[in-house]
Amino acid sequence: MQSFELIRPESVKDAIGAQSERSAFIGGGTTLVDLMKLGVMQPDHVVDTNRLGLDEIEALDDGRLKIGARVSNSRLAIDARVERDYPVLSQALLSGASTGLRNMATTAGNVMQRTRCPYFRDPAKPCNKREPGTGCSAMDGINRNHAVLGTSEHCIATHPSDMCVAMAAIGATVVVEGRKGTREIPFEDFHLLPGDHPEREHDLRSDELITHVVLDAPLEGAVSTYLKLRDRASYEFALASCAAIVTLEGTKVTAARIALGGVATKPWRAVDAEAALVGEEATAKMFEQVALLAFQRAMPLEHNAFKVELGQQAIARALRDAVQQASQGEHQ
Amino acid sequence: MSETLNTQKPRIDGALKLSGGADYTADINLDGQLYGYPVGSAIASGELEGLELEEALGMPGVVDIFHHDNFDRTLKHSPNSFAEKNTVSEPRLPFEDTTIHYHGQYIALVVADTFEHARAAAQKVKGKYRANDQVISQFDELDADNVAGLPGVLQEGDGQSRGEADTAFDAAEVTLDHHYSIATETHAAMELHASTATWSGDHLTVYESTQGVVFQRHALSHVFSMPPEQINVISHFIGSGFGGKLFMWPHAIMTAVASRRLKRPVKTVVPRQSVFTSAGSRPRSIQRVRLGARADGTLTSIRHDGSNETAFVGMHNDTVISATPSMYACENVSVTNRVGEVNHGMPCPMRAPGEAPGLFALETAMDELAWQLEMDPVELRKKNFAERDPASDLPWSSNHLIECWDNAAKRFGWENRTAEIGAMREGDEIIGYGMASQSWEAMRLQCSARVTFLSDGRLQVSCGTQDIGTGTYTIVAQTASELSGVPIEDIDVRLGDSSLPSGPLSGGSFATATVLPAVKAALDAATQALIDKVTQDGQAFSDVDSGSIELSDRALTYGDRSIPVTTLLEELGIGQVTAEASAEPGDEQSEYSFRSFGAVFVEVRWDPGISRLKVERIVSTIDIGRAINPMTARNQVEGGLVMGLGMALFEQTEYDKSGYLYNANLADYIVPVHADIPPIDVELLDYPDYHLNAFGARGVGEIGLTGIAAAISNAVYHATGKRIRDLPISIERLLMAN
Amino acid sequence: MTEYFDPKTQGGATSKSRRNFLKTVGASGVAAASTPLWAQATQARAAETPEGDPAKASAPAPGMSRIQLNVNGVERTVDVAPQMVLLDVVRNELGLTGTKKGCDQGQCGACTVLVNGQAINSCLSLAISRQTDEITTIEGLERGGELHPVQQAFWEHDAFQCGYCTSGQIMSAVAVLNDDRIGQSDAAVREAMSGNICRCGAYKNILAAVQDARKAMKGGG
CATH class of the missing domain: 3.30.390.50 (CO dehydrogenase flavoprotein, C-terminal domain)
Incomplete structure (x- = not known):
């Protein structure tokens, strides 16, 4: 892991202001710290989101559920409203990782989780997602864990999240905040297919921070x-x-x-x-x-x-x- | 026997391990210590043409970087002799030349003032390679145009063939001929390999996570051309090894060289990825088993041909056929083994080497034969029970395999089995039952130990073996307590230090049978030294025949006269009486055949709608002679069964076509987790084997891992009708099998 | 140069409280078991060596921040770089080596510690972000010189072999037993403990120890 400067803003505005091309937000750290140790991500600045609040789960008047970016996977899984209205999300969360990792991992961090493709995770190997244009090692390598849907000739890496699968089924909106204000991105549009640019994984601009995920109202009687x-x-x-x-x-x-x-x-x-x-x-x-x-x-x-x-x-x-x-x- | 032996004793090092106080190698920090971090090759075959070092050398805290161009040219190879106790895992010296033989082969060692600095700089060291076009990555693709139809070169002299297996096979009423394979596996001990080296003048001390302090000392003495007395290897606690830490790996040499050059202690904790690439594996093996039998089930021919991969940097014959000649009464047996080189890291023994893969093949084949014969698989085995060892034609020292089969079958409820495939169901699940025999050779080696009576009443026992988690500290204390009458809490056991009297490797299930007789010999010698003193003129027992004096309840006794050892030492005005002694096996080795046996029964559940297979329960009855501590012994068997569950269902170290080790981590190399573990019922029979040693103990570390994979695959067949002959029995193999 | 594992040269000062604690243990359910004297001294060192408290006079080195960490109820001052993870800080800077590194990637659970009562993988947690938290490591479980009921149960059930994953297992077990949301069935415990790999395969005994400790904790509070 290379050295970096840690920035610990107290507000979303400051956090966005601190963000740059060479920086990364950190939530629970279960993805970022791992990838920094491997040398896959080497930000100069790490912007800590742990003083930003964003840890509430709020029922909206229209029946939707607004989840703060920093709500941990553990807490979300056992929230009474989630268990009642979105049991599929609770089950998905509890099937992921381990107790210890779920206690650390955050909602936004899980949305931003990166692929577990071993070739992506080793900087010594060619990988179009990590280093565009270097080729895909998995295509002709070992691809047991890789995708059969949504692939391109440049990348076959799977998205590893369980939580996101449940959210995709439920229907949700990713709320992001940037220098130009707030945007709401439909969940199905948030993650991008690899296509010709597997390095682009999501529709999030470099100055934007996920602040919430809002779940659609539950289907009646589902x-x-x-x-x-x-x-x-x-x-x-x-x-x-x-x-x-x-x-x-x-x-x-x-x-x-x-x-x-x-x-x-x-x-x-x-x-x-x-x-x-x-x-x-x-x-x-x-x-x-x-x-x-x-x-x-x-x-x-x-x-x-x-x-x-x-x-x-x-x-x-x-x-x-x-x-x-x-x-x-x-x-x- | 007694109160202390064959008794469940909580481990004497328990409180230490449970409260974080046990010092494993990486926990030891020395003043002025530097941190080493290795850099591994990105390619699997080719030449290292150079290294980009500039950036790394300029990074904070970096002290030096060791590599081919600046490495110590005075180093020598260890002769690699087991008999001389200087075996190393990888004979090639680190950085010896610039040829790359496998992915992850060390190309540099970065040394820095902190762990973080060393790691950061190591990531900036880049090799410049000339890669070979041809990488030999897949063992299965090696030439197999030979009699056995298996890859690799025939190894001479490791078979114990008898009779005319070929002719008998051709003449047999019923035959089968199948290939079996197991994937490369990795030991994946939880403790990372680690080495800390420090020099004081011309004396080298190495703290190492090793299963053999004495072996490493001798190997280092050859590598550094130093007398062994100037080297000490220390390993008080080991986060297990499973064979992966039996013999020294190159990281230890790199670390010792760095420490000598920099004149400071250097600690290298091998990162998990490098443990996978560069610190051993159980090699992939392919086996062919041919069985011939009469219609009544009598085996008339067993032909077992094995082959395993090894590395270009060294030879490892995994002898997968080793148990076969002794398993069943059959007049015609032929076994061979082949070894072929691939661009992988060096393989080495892994728990139950030979037997674990070999019995997977043989015991699966036996199940297949039972189906062909429409016989109960237990009955087929009983039909071919060997009354004496058919390989050596010696009587067994002790063999209760029939009782193992019967007891385990009863505990399991084998009689409830419906023989028909897929006939037992519950909800979405199909139930399968399977069984197999288990076996491991019982060995005993030479060993020395020292016993000291201390004036405060304690008894110190020292031996240059080590406790890798099997409970050696505890059984040594139990034994010394039993023999001396000193309470167990006053026994001070010292292991894991190569300057202690020479003790065995912790491996091969021979440590218990080897160490305890030496402890007894040393205690007898120390007791004799006490007796010699107490029978001198003017002493308490000067009038007594020294042969009639006994040590009991911490005192020397003669008839109704008794003098406590502490009193004696005080009266003599001496602080301690100490003696060292050795014990070794004798004539019994040529008079008997020594093996442990067992039987394992498994229930699996197969949900075909979602291709989900799980092991529902395991029952095993084991005959290991006498368990000195049934609690730790049972734990060993259970652990072997768990590792066997992993072998059967999950574990495979995967190399891609370029020789790249794809899953060099604990998320992608799948080992069993807690949720995979079914109820396990282990019964230890108690038939002391006094032919092997006075304690009747044969050792217990390996046997649990034998047979279990076959029992699982046999149960899978019973549930699914799919005969999976290649391990692991993965989801895709189950889906694709007919 | 140390030739033997001698507590006098290796272990540092011996702690009276630790000895008492070990005696207490020895006198309880596992009466016959004891820890050799040499071992007691080693054990004492882990908890008591006052490492990691840099001299207050000198400023932190460039790139380092001086922070306070509350570990096992004690405020410790330590200089850390941003990239230092909690695991390496407790081990290397605070001398609390009971917490183990098995993978350094969140894939084994050996590094499990409690943060505000919750089990986390300390290998993936930046130490600098833990300044307001209460951190508990394996060294902090004993109370009044007695083993925690979970430690005691692990001993009685032989719920370990090599002992390397054991600290993490115990910390996870404590968290599981303190969490009412986790079911009490064997299956629930197995699932909740699945982030702690035991390669020795002592799972059966671990499960028995956890379920036994549950009773002890209910009984004794």
């Missing part, structure tokens, strides 16, 4: 599940995960939100699958059918082809488990 599939039972990133939220009328699906993790370059909404499911009978067979749609455009590589089937299984089972709750009267 049932939901977060299902995470991985090698070991805990403390591992997803190979495939699915956040499923559905509403039902009798045995028919009236609304569906399906988001995927571990298989895509950003938190991934399976919109085709969602559209195909609405209006249909909630049966296991139907879930398997729509799951296929989610991976129609998958681009598997040498080691990650299994993620297509695993991802489909995640969708079908998450939908089934969610719907079972409805039949058991556990409206959530």
Whole structure:
């Protein structure tokens, strides 16, 4: 880890003022300190957000939930309103990392979490995300953990977050503040596909700071599940995960939100699958059918082809488990 | 036997380890100490043409950078002899030449005033390479055009073949012929390798995280051309090693050289990535097993051909076939092993070397044979039980494998098994049962120890072995207490110091069987020294035949006469009586065959809808002779089973086509975590093996890790009908298998 | 030059309170177990060596900041650079080496300490940002010379082998047992403790120790 200057502003305005091309914000540190140790990120200035407040969870009048940037993953997971209205988010958070890391990690930090691609994390290896134009080592290397959806010829790195998968399903707005004022970015637009510029990971300008994430109002009567599939039972990133939220009328699906993790370059909404499911009978067979749609455009590589089937299984089972709750009267 | 031995004793170093007071190597800080941080090669094969050092040398706190151009040319290679106790892991000296043989090979050591400065500067050191076009990264792609159809060069003389296995195989009523493989694995001990070197005149002291202080001392004495007496290696507490810390690695030499040049202590804690690339692994192995049997299950032919990868920098034969000749009564057995070089870091023994991968193949094959024969796999094994060791034709010193099979089956509830594949279900899950035999050779080596009666009543016991977490401190104290009558809290055990009487490596499950007889010999010698004094003219027992005097309850006794040792020392006006003695195995080694056995049964749950496999419970019954401390012994077996669960389901050190070690960290190299652990039931049989030593103990560190991977794969087959012959049994292998 | 592991040259001053604490331990449930004298001295050193309190007279070196850290209830003054993480500061600057480095990347849990009662990975936490927090390390768990119930339970259940991950396991266990939100089932404890890798595989005994300590903590407060 290279030396840097730590700036500890007391207000959001000062924090934004302290930000520059060669600086980085720090929240819990679980991403930044790690990547600084590896030499992947080498900011000259680190702007500490820990004196900025931004640690409230607030119910808005329109039914939405406003989460401060610095609310820890642990606290968010056990917030009574989250547990009641967004259990899928609570489950996703608790499936991520470990108790210790969740106690440190913040909401904004999790949104800004960077890929776990080992080639990205080693400055000695070519990586278009870390050093544009150097090539992608994973494409012809080991790509078991890599994405099959949303990839480009320049990058196949997955977005590692569980929290963001749940937020993508729920629907949310990322509130950012910069020198030119406040902006609200729809969650699905916040993370960018790698395309020709895998180094651009999000729609956040260099002077902007995430201050809040606002969750859409919960769907009335919805049932939901977060299902995470991985090698070991805990403390591992997803190979495939699915956040499923559905509403039902009798045995028919009236609304569906399906988001995927571990298989895509950003938190991934399976919109085709969602559209195909609405209006249909909630049966296991139907879930398997729509799951296929989610991976129609998958681009598997040498080691990650299994993620297509695993991802489909995640969708079908998450939908089934969610719907079972409805039949058991556990409206959530 | 007694109150103290074969008794559950909390560890004597427990309070120390539980309150943060145990000094592991990296915890020791010396005055004026500098910090070393290694730099590893970015490529796996080629030439190092130069180094960019300027920026790093100018950074704050940097004292010096060691590399090929400025390294110590006076260093010599260690002869690398196990018998002479100077084995090193990687024979090549650090920075010896500019050829790069593997990713992560050390190209420089940065030394600075603080850890942070050393690390920051190390990141700025860049190698300039001429990479070879051809990297030999995949062992499987080596030429396998030979009789066995396996990669690598045939190793002479490591097989114990008998009979005519080929002919018998061809004539057999039932045969099978399959390939099995295991991935490269990494020990991944929680404690990072670490070395602190300090010179005082021509005396070198090294604090090292090592499983063998004596071995490292001897190896250093060759490397630095110094008498061993001028070198001391200290390792009071070791954050385990699992074989990865048996023999010295290059970081220790780099550190000692830096300390000598800079005339200050230097501490190098090897970063986790370098532990993966440059401090050992269990090599990838591919095995072919051919079994021939009669329709009633009698084995008529066993052919087991193994092959393992090694590095270009050194030879490691993992002898995956080592247990096979002794496992079952079969007249015709043929075993071979091959070794092939790849551009990977040096492999080395990893817990249950040979047996863990070898029994995965053999015990999976036995399960497959049972299915072919439509026999219960337990019955098939019983049918072929070896009444004496068929490899050496010697009687077993003690063998209760049949009881292991029976007891474990009963504890497990094997009789509830529905043999049909996939027939046992619960909810979304399909239940599978599997079992396997377990085995590890029981060894004993030469060992010395010293015992001192102190005037305050304490008894000091010293031996140049070490406690890597197996509980050696505690069992030595138990033994000394038992034999002397001195309460365990007054036994002062000193290990982990190469200047103590020469003790064994902590590995191979031989430390207990080796050390305890030496402790007894030293105690006997020290007691004799006391007796010699007390029977001198004018002393308490001058009228007594010295042969009739005994030590008991901290006193010398003769009939109803007794004199406490403390009283004796006080009357003699001396502070202590000390003696050193050795013990070594004898004729019994050529009269008996020594092996531990066990049986392991596993239940798995397979949820095909989400491709989720989990181990639901494990039962193992083990015959290890006598457990000196059943609590720590059982812990060892349980730990072996957990590591075997990882071997079966998760663990694989992955090298890409360029030879790059892709998952050199604890997030991507998957080891079991707490949530993976099922209920584990370990039963230790108690049949002391007095042929091996007076304590009846055979050692326990490895056996838990044998057989378990096969039991899991056999249970997976029972649940899924998918026979996975390649470890780990990953999600994609399960998904893709038919 | 030290030739043997001699408490007189290696261990520094022996602490009376530590001896008492060890005696207390020895006299309780694990009566027969004891710690050798040489070991007691080593142990005493970890908690009591007054390292890390730089001379107040001299100014911090360039690039360093002088900060106060509340560790185990004691205000410590220490000079740190911004990039120094809490793990390295407690180990190298404060001499509290009970907290271990197993990966330095948040991937093993050996460095777990409590910050304001919550378990965190100290390897990923900048020390300079912890000035207003209460930090507890393994050395700070004993009370009145007695082992914490979790430490005691780990000893009785042999919930360790090599001992290297043990400090982190214990700190996580204390946090788990103090958190009403975490379920009491074996499965809940296993999940909550999954950020602490034990390569020796002593998980079965760790679980038993945690569940046993739960009873002891309820009983004894």
